[in-house]
Amino acid sequence: MDGNEDMDEVGWEVDADGESIAIAELIGRQLKLWREAAELRAVEFASLMGYGEDLIHKVERGVRIPRPEFLERADDVLHASGHLKALKKDAEKARYPKKVRDLAKLEAQAVELCAYNNSLIHGLLQTEEYALAEVRNRQPPFPEREVERRVAGRMARQEIVDHASGRPVFSFVQCESTLRRANGGRMVMRGQLERLLEVGQLRNVTIQVLPLDREENAGMGGSLTVFKLKGGDNVGHLAVQLVSRLVTDPRDIQTLEMRYGMIRAQALTPRESLAFIEKVRGET
Numbered sequence: 338m339d340g341n342e343d344m345d346e347v348g349w350e351v352d353a354d355g356e357s358i359a360i361a362e363l364i365g366r367q368l369k370l371w372r373e374a375a376e377l378r379a380v381e382f383a384s385l386m387g388y389g390e391d392l393i394h395k396v397e398r399g400v401r402i403p404r405p406e407f408l409e410r411a412d413d414v415l416h417a418s419g420h421l422k423a424l425k426k427d428a429e430k431a432r433y434p435k436k437v438r439d440l441a442k443l444e445a446q447a448v449e450l451c452a453y454n455n456s457l458i459h460g461l462l463q464t465e466e467y468a469l470a471e472v473r474n475r476q477p478p479f480p481e482r483e484v485e486r487r488v489a490g491r492m493a494r495q496e497i498v499d500h501a502s503g504r505p506v507f508s509f510v511q512c513e514s515t516l517r518r519a520n521g522g523r524m525v526m527r528g529q530l531e532r533l534l535e536v537g538q539l540r541n542v543t544i545q546v547l548p549l550d551r552e553e554n555a556g557m558g559g560s561l562t563v564f565k566l567k568g569g570d571n572v573g574h575l576a577v578q579l580v581s582r583l584v585t586d587p588r589d590i591q592t593l594e595m596r597y598g599m600i601r602a603q604a605l606t607p608r609e610s611l612a613f614i615e616k617v618r619g620e621t
Contacts, residue, residue, distance in 0.1 A: 356438065360431040362399035364408075364424050369397040371415040385414045402432050433490035436581050441494050443572060443583075447505040449565040453547075453556050453600050455512035457520070458529060460491050461498050462509060462536055462544075467529040468492065470521030498536065505565075507542045510597075510604050512556065513549045516617045523621055530618040537611050545604040546613045555599035563593050 372382050372393075379397070383390040388407070395401035403411075405425040412421035430438065444450060444461075452459050457471060468488045472479065479487070498507065511533075519526055537544040547554065562574040573584030573593045584590060605613055 357402075357431045357435070358399065360427050361402050364403065364428060365397045365399040367421065367424065368403075368411060371411070371417050371421060372397075375415045377415075382414070386410055402428050405429065429493070432486060433493065437487070437490035437494065439583075440574070441497075443564045443566075443574070444494065444497050444505070446566045446568075447564045448567055449506045449508070450562065451508045451565070451594075451597050452560070452562040453510045453512075453597060454515055454560045455547075455556055456515065456560060457518075458511065458515050458533070459509055461495055461507070462533060463491065463495075464525070464529050464532045465492055466525045467521055467532075470525055474520070498539070498542065504541065508545075508601070509543065510545045510547055510556070510600050512547050513613075516546065516614060527618060527621045530614055530621060533614050534611060534618070537607070537614070543607050544610055544614075545601060545607055546610040547600060547604040548613070551603055553603055555596050555603060558596070561593050561597065563590070563597055 372379070375382075377385070379393045380390045383393045386393070386407075387410075392401065396403050396407075405428065408421050408425050408428060411417070412419060415421065433441075450461075452461075457463075458467060460468070463471070465488060468491050469484070472484050472487050497505070516530065516533075520529075533544060536542050547556065559575070559577055564572045564574070566572065571590045571594070573590050575582055575584060584593065604610065
């Protein structure tokens with residue numbers, strides 16, 4: 338790499354929220370302390386790193402979040418004994434949009450997550466190829482670096498589904514339309530359906546399908562999620578077009594829980610649903 342390299346390729350912009358700014362500034366301070374301890378000027382450090390001096394200044398000022406490979410290289414160059422490498426998780430966390438981080442926090446606090454989706458496969462169930470196609474379908478289109486950022490954030494959230502503790506418990510209901518909508522093309526959808534069949538075997542995951550031929554559908558109002566938290570509180574989440582909001586009013590939560598209960602009752606049983614997904618996969 339040289340000093341003329343596109344800075345977007347080696348780091349991420351900092352979201353304008355307190356947590357991202359604090360993490361970016363912490364990483365920047367640590368990097369500068371280690372650089373100064375090594376008695377290197379920014380231009381000398383940049384040369385050893387193979388990046389532009391401008392990037393070094395941006396990272397040290399906390400206006401740029403470095404990629405993991407940057408921190409690994411910096412740790413080696415500055416002989417930081419793993420201290421800079423240890424910041425990789427913080428950097429990864431800060432790179433994701435605030436909405437993604439907020440959802441990840443709720444998922445980590447939940448003992449049960451209940452979700453109905455009628456337009457797309459739920460984000461916690463998506464393959465990377467499916468997520469990539471979905472994000473690239475957005476209009477106006479995102480810059481490629483933002484596409485990468487959003488997909489990476491979605492994939493990172495999925496770690497909780499395969500967590501060894503089996504917590505939280507997940508209950509997903511997918512409208513049949515989400516199984517048949519060819520997001521990304523035939524092969525992407527085939528891989529996505531296979532992923533649903535795989536995740537549906539986990540003991541802490543229940544996947545149900547609400548067929549299109551059902552005369553009753555309590556989910557006509559759109560997708561919804563209810564988080565049942567460890568402390569006993571419940572929080573809802575609704576997302577449509579440009580709006581993504583949390584629902585905390587007890588009366589609204591009660592309405593969402595009632596609707597989700599009706600949706601589950603109207604859907605196929607988990608065993609019938611996996612058979613239905615298998616059938617659709619065979620047709621894809």
